[in-house]
Amino acid sequence: MKTTRRRHLAAATAVAAGIAFVATGAAAQTMTMAVGAPVTSLDPHYHQLSPNNAIADTIFDRLINEDHRSRNQPGLATEWRAVAPTVWEFRLRPNVRFHNGNAFTADDVAFTLQRLPNVPNSPSSFAVYFRPIARIEIVDPLTIRFHTHQPYPLLPLDMTNVRIVDKETVENATTADFNDVRAAQGTGPYRVVTHRNGDRIELERNDTYWGERPGFQRVSYRMITNDAARTAALLAGDVEFIDQVPTTDLAKLRADNRVRLSETLGLRLIFLGLDHQRAPGENSPFVTDNNGQPLGRNPLRDVRVRRALNMAIDRNAIVSRVMEGAAAPAGQFLPEGVFGHVPGLGAPAYDPDGARRLLAEAGYPQGFRIQLNSPNDRYINDSRISQAIGQMWTRIGVRTAVEAQPWATFIGRASRIEYSTFLIGWGSNPDGSHPLRNIIGTYSRERGWGASNRGRYSNPQVDALLEQSLTELDNEKRERLLIDAMRMAMEDVAVIPLHIQANIWAMRRNLEHTARNDELTRAQDVRPAAR
Amino acid sequence: MTVYLVRRLLQALLVVLAMSVIVFVGVYAIGDPVEILISPDADQLERERAVVALGLDLPLWQQYLVFLTKALQGDLGNSFVFNEPALKLILQRMPATLELAFGAMFLSILVGLPLGLYAGLRPDSPVSKGIMAGSILGFSLPTFWVGLMLIMVFAVQLGWLPSTGRGDTASLLGLQWSFLTIDGLSHMAMPALNLALFKISLVIRLTRAGVRETMLMDYVKFARAKGLSPARVTFVHVFKNILIPVVTVVGLELGSTIAFSVVTESVFAWPGMGKLIIDSINVLDRPVIVAYLMIIVLMFITINLIVDLTYSLLDPRVRLESKGT
Secondary structure, eight states: OHHHHHHHHHHHHHHHHHHHHHHHHHHTSEEEEEESSOOOOSOTTTBOOHHHHHHHHHHOOBSEEEOTTOOEEESSEEEEEEEETTEEEEEEOSSOBOTTSOBOOHHHHHHHHHHGGGOTTOSBOSGGGTTTEEEEEEEETTEEEEEESSOOTTHHHHHTTOBOOOHHHHTTOOHHHHHTSTTOOOSSSEEEEEEETTTEEEEEEOTTOSSSOOSOSEEEEEEOOOHHHHHHHHHHTSOSEESSOOGGGHHHHHHOTTEEEEEEEEEEEEEEEEOOSSOTTSOOTTEEOTTSOBOSSOGGGSHHHHHHHHHTOOHHHIIIIISTTOEEEOSSSSOTTSTTOOTTOOOOOOOHHHHHHHHHHTTOTTOOEEEEEEESSSSTTHHHHHHHHHHHHHHTTOEEEEEEEOHHHHHHHHHTTOOSEEEEEEEOOSSTHHHIIIIISOOBTTTTBOTTOTTOOOOHHHHHHHHHHTTOOOHHHHHHHHHHHHHHHHHTTSSEEEEEEEEEEEEETTEEEOOOTTOOOOGGGEEEOOO | OHHHHHHHHHHHHHHHHHHHHHHHHHHHHHOOHHHHHSOTTOOHHHHHHHHHHTTTTSOHHHHHHHHHHHHHTTOOOBOTTTOSBHHHHHHHHHHHHHHHHHHHHHHHHHHHHHHHHHHHHSTTSHHHHHHHHHHHHHHHSOHHHHHHHHIIIIIIISOOSOOSSOOOOEEETTEEESTTSHHHHHHHHHHHHHHHHHHHHHHHHHHHHHHHHHHTSHHHHHHHHTTOOHHHIIIIIIHHHHHHHHHHHHHHHHHHHHHOOHHHHHHTTOOSHHHHHHHHHHTTOHHHHHHHHHHHHHHHHHHHHHHHHHHHHHOTTOOHHHHHO
16 A cells, blocks of 8 residues: 555656656757847957847856846855945855856956956957956955955946956966857856857856756857848747847737747937037037028037927837837936936927927027938937937928938047037946946046047036046935936936837747846846746 | 969959058048947047057058058958957858859859750740740849848748758868758758849840850851751750850859858858958958958959860860960
8 A cells, every 4th residue: 555655656756757857858958049249259358249248148157247127136246345445345156166167266356357458459348347446355265355546336337247257267368269169168057069250159058057047958149130030030930039129020020929029128328419519609510500501609509409409309209100119218318227317307398389489599590400410220220210300300490401321430420529419329337327427427538538428518517426426435325416417417408318229039939038128138038938 | 374374363463452452541431440349438548448459550551561561471460350360250251151152153054054045945935935034033133132032931931941040061171061961951042042043044144145146157057957956956056155155154253142142141141251241341340351352352363264264165266375465
C-alpha cells in the first residue's frame, strides 16, 4: 500500500517534472531578435551609443542598474552612500563571477574606471565619468570609495553609465579583442558566443547569473536596419522580437493577433531650437521681412515672439496625425515620474489667436518670414513634423519655409549656429541636470556646459540655480533647484518643446517584454509569455 | 599585350588617386564625422579629444598626406566607427556580396538568354510579346518595392522562403559562403532574384535585338541555303555573334551589381559591402568610404580588362594590341 502510494507519487512527480521540462524546454530554445540600429563594438567603453550600451548591458553589469523606469537598482553594488561630502562608498555584491570564472572584486571596479579615458581612437568616450573622481580607494575586496574633487551628487547617475569589466582579461586587451569575443567577458545575464560585426551577435545564457534567471538558452541578436524589412521579418516569423517599430506599421500590427506590442513613454524630447546668439539688433540668418529683405533685428530674442511661436503649434494634431499616437505632447524635457520633472507644467495650449496678438504686441502685426531647418533621417517622422509646424506658423502670419536635410549635413551646420530655428531631439538621462546642463546652460568650455546648446540660450539666473544643484548632495533640495531652473527656462521659451517619443517594441504572442523608457533593447527584458 | 596591360594598370592608379582626393574633399564638405559619432552629452573637452583621436585636427591636406603615406605601406586606415582596419571590414563582407552578385548574374543569363532568343526568333508570337512586356516591368519597377513585395508574398503570406539574413554558411577557402548550404540558398533566392530582375530584362532585350539583326545577315541566309538545321544555325552561327554585346554589358553590370547592391542588401538585411558603404556614408566614416571606392575602382578596371580579353576570344577580329596603338 505504502509502496504503491509512493510509486504513484513518484510517477506524478515525474509527470509534473516532465511537463515542467517540456514547458521550460520550449522556452529554452533560441530566441531571435532584430534591432534597428547596428552595434559598432562589443567594447563597453569604446563608443557611448545606445545600441552599444544595450548589448553591453546584456553581457556586463553596472554598479547601479536602472529599472525600466530608470530608477536606480542595486547592480554589482548592493549599497552606496556619500560617507563624506567628497567621498562615495560602494559595497559590492559578493560571490559574483565573470563568464570566464574570475571572481568580481573592487580591483575590477577600479580598473574599469581607470580604463575609461584610455580607450584608443574612441569616437565618443566614457572619460567624463572618470573626470570628477580624484582618487579611488579600495577599502577591502568588496568595498570601494571614490574621492571626488568637490561634492558630487551625480556620481550614482554616472555609475549607471559604466559597465564593469574583468581586470585580468582586459588589462592588455584592445577594442578589437572585445569584438573577437575574447575580452568580452562580463558578469551579465548572457555571454557572447559569436559576433559578426554589423550583422549578428549570438548569445548564450549565463547559468551562474546572480540576478533573475535569463529566459532563454540562446539568443540571436540581429541587426536589420531597414524598417520595413524588420517588420516583415517579424510577420514572417524569422525573428520573434523587434525594436523601433515604424509608426506607419502600428495600426497594422495592433490589429494582428499573432503579434503583441510593448510600449512606454521614453526620455527623448523632440524640440525646436531658436537662435539666441544674434543680438536683438542683429539679423538672424534665416529671418526676413515679408518681402525677403533683412529685418535689422532678431525677433527670436523677444520672448513675446517665442511665446507666439510656441502657442501656434497644435501638438495634439502632430501627435495624433503625424506620430500615430506614438508620442505625448510636452512642455518640458522630462516625463512625469523622473527626477527633475516640473510638476504641473504641461504642454502649452494651442492658441493661434493669442499667438497673433502677441506677435502684434511685439511689433510684427504682419508677421515675418522664417526658415525652419530639420533633419530628415534622424528622428521618427522628423521632416513631416517640421512640415506640419511650418503650416501652423504660416497660419499666424509667420511665413515658414522648411528645409529638411540628412543628419550628416544638418548637424554640422546646426553646431556652427547657422540656423535661425531647427528641429532636433534630446534623449535625457533620468535626471533634470542632464538636459539643463547640455541644452539650456550657457555655452562654456571651462564648465563643460551647453555643448549641445545650439541656440546659445543664456540665462544667468538659470545658470546660478544649475550651478548650485551640481554640488548639492541633499536630493530633495537638489530636485527643487532643478525644477526651479527648468521652469524658469521653459517660461522664457529657451527652446520650444514638442513631444516626448514613445518607445515601441513588437513581438510574437509567445513572448513578453518589459518596455524601458531609456530605449535600450536588451535580451534579458524578453521572456517567454506566461500561459 | 604587355604594353596594353601596363597602360591599363597606370590608368587604374591615376583613377584611384583622383578618387581618393574627391572623397576627402567631399566628406569634408558634407560635415564633421565627430558631430555624428559623438555622444550628444559629451562636453567640449571630450569633443576636442575625439577630433584629435580621429586625426581630424590637422588641416585637410595634411590629413590627406598622412593617408597617402600610410596607404603606400598598405594601410588604408582604421574605421572611425569600428576602430578596425577599413580593408578588413570590407573584405569580411565581400564574400556575401560576391555570391549574391554572381547568383544574380547566373540567374539573369539562365533566364534572359533563352527568353531573348525565343523572342528574337519568333518576334510576332504572343509569348514573345508577353516576354517583352514583362521585361519592361523588370526595367521600370523600383528595386526596393519589388524586394518588399517579394518578402510580403513569399515570406509573410506563403511562408516559403526566409525574409532576411544570410542563413547557414559553410566554409570554402577559409571564407563563409551561403550557396553551399540548402538553408543559405533559400536565403539567397529572393535577394538574388531581386537583384537579377533588372539584368534579366536587359539580357532579354540585348539578345532579342542581336538575334533579329543577325538573322538578316548574309552568312545566316547562306547557312540556311546550305541546308543546315535551324538548331545549328541558331546555336552556332547566330548565338556566337550575339554574345559580344551581351558579354560586354553583363560584365559591366556585374561590376555595378557588386559595387551598388545597396538597396537589395538593406531590404533583405544581407550583410554585404553595400550595407557597409551606405552605413559608412551616413556617419561619414571616411576611411571605409575611401577604401571601398578604391577597391571598386580596381574591380571595375579588372572586369573591363577581362571583358576585353573575352572579346578577343569570341571575336577573332578584335586585337588587343591594335587598341594600344
